[in-house]
Ligand code: R7I
Ligand code: MG
Ligand code: MG
């Protein structure tokens with residue numbers, strides 16, 4: 592039996608939808624190297640002010656797809672590629688204007704066509720593996736939806752395997768699915784952590800896990816001479832980005848956070864790729880451990896760029912650690928689909944009780 596509090600399961604999925612809804616008004620609005628000023632963020636999502644207003648903040652594709660991953664796993668009680676693909680497709684055609692990535696929609700169209708005869712295990716991966724001249728998408732659209740896999744699986748191996756399977760349906764590029772694995776592993780670690788995480792130990796453990804996942808042919812550069820020597824590695828790897836996160840955590844450990852955003856944006860980035868968005872989300876969580884859920888989310892959004900997705904992934908990790916109780920009630924109330932995500936979390940929790 593799994594001994595994790597229900598509140599943390601709920602924090603994970605509610606944190607994810609809240610990050611999506613609160614980050615969405617700022618998505619792609621600001622690519623200034625200094626990110627988005629705190630005042631500007633507060634003018635839109637300050638929980639105290641939202642409490643007095645009867646508005647609803649809409650979720651985007653991030654939650655639309657997460658919803659399908661949750662419902663497929665809960666219904667089938669195992670990973671079923673065809674079932675999940677059908678749910679993605681139905682969800683998309685029901686509400687195509689949720690802000691989907693520009694290439695993933697071609698996958699939904701091909702699945703819809705295949706469904707006229709039969710979508711099956713033989714043809715379900717064809718559209719994804721044909722994207723971008725056969726290299727597959729490295730967009731962050733797989734990573735943004737896999738947090739619940741850390742709630743569904745028990746072992747580390749199952750978590751990795753399932754995150755990969757649920758990702759390659761649409762993102763067959765290794766950076767697309769490895770980014771999703773890193774997101775799932777980050778949630779897994781955060782939800783299991785006792786209070787007082789040591790952020791460096793947290794990253795070191797992820798480095799070991801991702802090293803195994805990415806199975807390096809060469810050596811990861813561990814440059815301890817210069818903290819600012821970020822670009823030694825020849826080719827991209829999440830393991831290397833984790834090394835960079837570690838350096839950033841050492842350098843940026845003061846109370847004043849506004850000054851370090853420029854550096855974070857230049858060395859990690861915050862665009863629509865998994866390579867940038869997943870490390871940005873994880874870093875936002877670890878950099879703000881002293882400050883709690885609310886501050887963590889402001890920080891994630893303040894990076895600018897792909898704010899809904901970075902905040903959704905960061906919200907899932909932070910919610911897993913701090914629990915639902917740490918999420919401002921007015922955020923829960925104004926964000927569309929919070930209650931339903933809480934219900935999904937309860938359902939995952941119940942699965943482990945029996
Ligand atoms: O990854 P995906 O689902 O997009 C998710 C993002 C999130 O920010 C959501 O909030 C939403 O706004 O979209 O959708 P994809 O279409 O697979 O990938 C997104 C974009 O990444 C693509 O449209 C491309 O611009 C880019 N991209 C690539 N570009 C060149 N080569 C992804 N893979 C490649 C590639 O291999
Ligand atoms: Mg979105
Ligand atoms: Mg998408």
Ligand code: MG
Nearest residue numbers: 618897899900
């Ligand atoms: Mg986005």
